[in-house]
Amino acid sequence: METLDKTKWDVVIVGTGLQQSLLALALSRSGKKILHIDENKYYGGAEAALALQEAEEWAQHVDTGSATFSNAAVTTPELSQSGSGQSLASARAYSIEFSPQLLYARSSLLQYLVSSKVYRQLEFLAVGSFWVYSKDTSDAGDASSPSTAEQSSRLGQLLKVPSGREDVFQDQVLDFKAKRALMKFLRFIAEYEEHTEEWEEHKENPFSVFLTEKFRVPAALQAPLLALTLSPSGTAETSTTYALPRVARHLRSIGVFGPGFGAVQAKWGGMSEVVQVACRSCAVGGGVYVLGKGLSNPGVSASEDSDMVTLRLKDGETISTKWVVEEGNEVSSGPSQLCRSITVVSSPLAQLLPPLAEEAPSPASAVVVFPSGSLPLRPEDAKEHGAELPPVHILVFSSDTGECPAGQSILYASTSLPGDRGFQLLSMAVDALLSSVKESPSPAALWSLRYEHGSDSSDDTVSQPPNHVLRFARPSLDLAFDDSALDRVKDVWQRIVGAGTDEFLVFEDREPVGDEDE
Amino acid sequence: MADSGAAAPKPSSSVKLVLLGEAAVGKSSLVMRFVNNDFQENKEPTIGAAFLTQKCNLPTRTIKFEIWDTAGQERFASLAPMYYRNAQAALVVYDITKPSSLTKAQHWVAELHRQASPGIVIALVGNKADLAAEAAAGDELGDDATEDTDAAPGAEGEEDADADNADQRRVATKTAKAYAEEEGLLFFETSAKTGKNVAEVFTAIANAIPEASLKGPRGAAGGQSSLGRQEDARVNLGSVRPEGAKEGCAC
Numbered sequence: 001m002e003t004l005d006k007t008k009w010d011v012v013i014v015g016t017g018l019q020q021s022l023l024a025l026a027l028s029r030s031g032k033k034i035l036h037i038d039e040n041k042y043y044g045g046a047e048a049a050l051a052l053q054e055a056e057e058w059a060q061h062v063d064t065g066s067a068t069f070s071n072a073a074v075t076t077p078e079l080s081q082s083g084s085g086q087s088l089a090s091a092r093a094y095s096i097e098f099s100p101q102l103l104y105a106r107s108s109l110l111q112y113l114v115s116s117k118v119y120r121q122l123e124f125l126a127v128g129s130f131w132v133y134s135k136d137t138s139d140a141g142d143a144s145s146p147s148t149a150e151q152s153s154r155l156g157q158l159l160k161v162p163s164g165r166e167d168v169f170q171d172q173v174l175d176f177k178a179k180r181a182l183m184k185f186l187r188f189i190a191e192y193e194e195h196t197e198e199w200e201e202h203k204e205n206p207f208s209v210f211l212t213e214k215f216r217v218p219a220a221l222q223a224p225l226l227a228l229t230l231s232p233s234g235t236a237e238t239s240t241t242y243a244l245p246r247v248a249r250h251l252r253s254i255g256v257f258g259p260g261f262g263a264v265q266a267k268w269g270g271m272s273e274v275v276q277v278a279c280r281s282c283a284v285g286g287g288v289y290v291l292g293k294g295l296s297n298p299g300v301s302a303s304e305d306s307d308m309v310t311l312r313l314k315d316g317e318t319i320s321t322k323w324v325v326e327e328g329n330e331v332s333s334g335p336s337q338l339c340r341s342i343t344v345v346s347s348p349l350a351q352l353l354p355p356l357a358e359e360a361p362s363p364a365s366a367v368v369v370f371p372s373g374s375l376p377l378r379p380e381d382a383k384e385h386g387a388e389l390p391p392v393h394i395l396v397f398s399s400d401t402g403e404c405p406a407g408q409s410i411l412y413a414s415t416s417l418p419g420d421r422g423f424q425l426l427s428m429a430v431d432a433l434l435s436s437v438k439e440s441p442s443p444a445a446l447w448s449l450r451y452e453h454g455s456d457s458s459d460d461t462v463s464q465p466p467n468h469v470l471r472f473a474r475p476s477l478d479l480a481f482d483d484s485a486l487d488r489v490k491d492v493w494q495r496i497v498g499a500g501t502d503e504f505l506v507f508e509d510r511e512p513v514g515d516e517d518e
Numbered sequence: 519m520a521d522s523g524a525a526a527p528k529p530s531s532s533v534k535l536v537l538l539g540e541a542a543v544g545k546s547s548l549v550m551r552f553v554n555n556d557f558q559e560n561k562e563p564t565i566g567a568a569f570l571t572q573k574c575n576l577p578t579r580t581i582k583f584e585i586w587d588t589a590g591q592e593r594f595a596s597l598a599p600m601y602y603r604n605a606q607a608a609l610v611v612y613d614i615t616k617p618s619s620l621t622k623a624q625h626w627v628a629e630l631h632r633q634a635s636p637g638i639v640i641a642l643v644g645n646k647a648d649l650a651a652e653a654a655a656g657d658e659l660g661d662d663a664t665e666d667t668d669a670a671p672g673a674e675g676e677e678d679a680d681a682d683n684a685d686q687r688r689v690a691t692k693t694a695k696a697y698a699e700e701e702g703l704l705f706f707e708t709s710a711k712t713g714k715n716v717a718e719v720f721t722a723i724a725n726a727i728p729e730a731s732l733k734g735p736r737g738a739a740g741g742q743s744s745l746g747r748q749e750d751a752r753v754n755l756g757s758v759r760p761e762g763a764k765e766g767c768a769c
């Protein structure tokens with residue numbers, strides 16, 4: 001292989017996570033000499049998507065090799081051989097995401113993917129219905145013979161969240177009073193920014209308290225509204241200031257790209273696909289890519305040439321560059337973490353993916369929320385007694401996502417409860433989901449992986465002496481893509497290109513485009 | 519034949535096709551010939567033209583190729599994974615005047631079999647066929663390479679095929695063809711310069727993409743690869759609905 005040390009690089013980007021890859025995209029037409037390396041043999045860093053056997057290898061090594069992931073373990077349940085559809089397909093028929101995220105329609109990421117033209121190389125799919133699990137079955141009626149009207153909005157102990165005003169009106173489960181309270185809240189949230197007086201005093205109060213006191217929203221309707229926040233915290237810790245913009249984002253996104261849905265995801269592996277096209281664009285612009293190359297530790301030192309930084313790679317090679325951009329702030333690895341599990345299921349779980357609306361694209365996924373306290377995990381000790389457990393979120397991905405073969409689906413579950421109890425809570429949620437779907441043969445788990453996923457407590461970009469060494473904070477664990485990542489990328493991009501006239505991530509098509517987008 | 523002609527109401531599917539092979543074997547030239555029917559002698563290895571689309575009309579359906587050319591970066595191999603991920607077809611190219619390029623091509627084939635999507639259609643292509651002596655002498659390549667295609671009419675430009683030069687072929691058709699058969703690959707010898715067999719390669723690939731993997735409702739495909747690109751699930755980011763978009767996003 002050729003060596004890298006002869007070149008004087010302008011920018012060396014270490015790691016191919018989403019932020020570094022978007023930076024590479026942003027610099028792809030800057031004329032700078034860019035070297036983009038990753039110590040892994042795959043692209044994507046924490047946002048990677050891997051085939052099953054690669055994911056298994058990842059699980060074996062990740063505990064030692066990474067500050068971001070820990071406690072990884074794979075389980076392959078023993079199955080009663082009951083014929084086709086019940087077994088795993090070839091490992092490469094899967095693409096397992098480590099940080100699955102929804103992208104709301106108004107996310108600046110989508111805007112930049114369009115302005116930089118790389119969206120043409122991606123395929124976006126609609127995120128479908130939100131469902132809320134209720135431990136309370138008493139009002140569920142006779143589950144064995146639901147009326148046809150209820151059938152679509154109730155599935156075992158799962159209730160579908162109405163996706164808009166019309167849905168609320170047509171809902172057969174809600175009574176008139178509840179509907180009126182909800183409509184009043186929906187009118188408020190449409191313009192909540194202009195009506196600070198209505199919620200100012202509740203700012204730090206739990207969102208549920210605000211809903212009760214201000215709008216008399218009955219308890220049963222608070223769970224679906226909380227579900228829309230995708231808050232990893234328990235009900236009591238989810239404040240009104242946190243919740244309002246998130247519920248508003250959800251509602252305002254619906255209809256932007258088509259009827260009945262407000263969020264999208266990239267086919268074939270979510271953010272890992274965005275990473276691929278971003279890196280590719282940088283390569284097309286002349287950037288050099290090398291996998292399996294990492295920095296040694298410590299790897300950065302000042303060079304005698306004061307404008308340059310010397311980097312030492314793990315294989316001993318030394319290279320020199322003006323700028324180095326890394327990710328991960330090892331100093332302040334903070335308390336922010338999630339327990340995650342990924343389960344390949346032997347059923348398409350089609351009942352969770354009803355059509356969204358007329359003329360709407362078919363949904364590729366669904367979101368199932370298990371509110372705080374809805375699962376029967378016992379308190380561990382006296383101290384925990386009475387304290388509520390955080391919710392569990394499960395993203396249900398159909399084979400339309402390109403992440404699993406037809407006839408199967410993938411459940412991406414997460415909770416902020418740490419450690420073994422977190423994993424216990426996740427498996428309760430997965431079981432509850434599978435038993436809510438009345439199918440025969442009943443859906444089975446074919447493969448699963450669990451791990452803990454950590455992030456940095458501060459999201460500041462750190463700049464270290466020598467001044468041309470920059471470190472992105474590790475990406476947030478939010479289940480909906482957090483636009484602040486783009487602010488960080490823009491900031492680093494600006495430092496590197498300096499003050500100029502270029503617009504951030506605005507490019508012309510490199511090739512003439514024909515009759516695209518019919 | 520490929521053309522970007524009028525839209526017939528035939529089912530249409532996108533197929534991601536990647537090009538792999540040693541630098542300078544003619545990958546970019548093959549794409550330029552296919553997409554623009556153009557060839558540039560001694561052009562600099564481009565960095566740039568790396569994502570192109572071209573339609574291929576078959577009797578019963580239209581295939582829209584999304585062609586991912588490598589970006590003049592073959593030397594570090596690290597680019598490859600992001601090119602062939604989710605590809606439904608691959609063109610692995612060697613240069614018939616350079617035996618080492620066939621060895622390299624064989625590495626790519628092995629890599630694709632190991633890492634790419636199951637069911638990927640691979641074509642092995644020996645390019646620069648115009649530099650072989652028989653290219654000037656007669657048109658045997660088409661017959662040799664494609665049993666059931668009509669032999670391509672003598673392409674224009676054959677007169678510059680260095681008829682008076684020594685035969686530059688260093689890879690026998692037989693050798694490469696036997697290898698291709700063993701590995702279950704489509705096989706062609708082409709010339710991006712004369713245009714010989716170029717469209718034929720793409721048409722053969724289009725025909726070889728299993729219909730089942732292209733469409734069908736969820737769960738109906740049955741096959742284990744979920745390569746089918748379902749147009750009914752696709753969200754078009756280029757078209758923000760005005761009633762939804764009050765501010766901010768896209769466009």
Ligand SMILES: Nc1nc2c(ncn2[C@@H]2O[C@H](COP(=O)(O)OP(=O)(O)O)[C@@H](O)[C@H]2O)c(=O)[nH]1
Nearest residue numbers: 541542543544545546547560561646709710711
């Ligand atoms: N004689 C001949 N030359 C070719 C042919 N295809 C490409 N070339 C030349 O080979 C060189 C490399 O071609 P290019 O398409 O850039 O190769 P790539 O690096 O694989 O993309 C250029 O000088 C082309 O003009 C061919 O079919 N016949």
Ligand SMILES: [Mg+2]
Nearest residue numbers: 545546564590
């Ligand atoms: Mg090329």
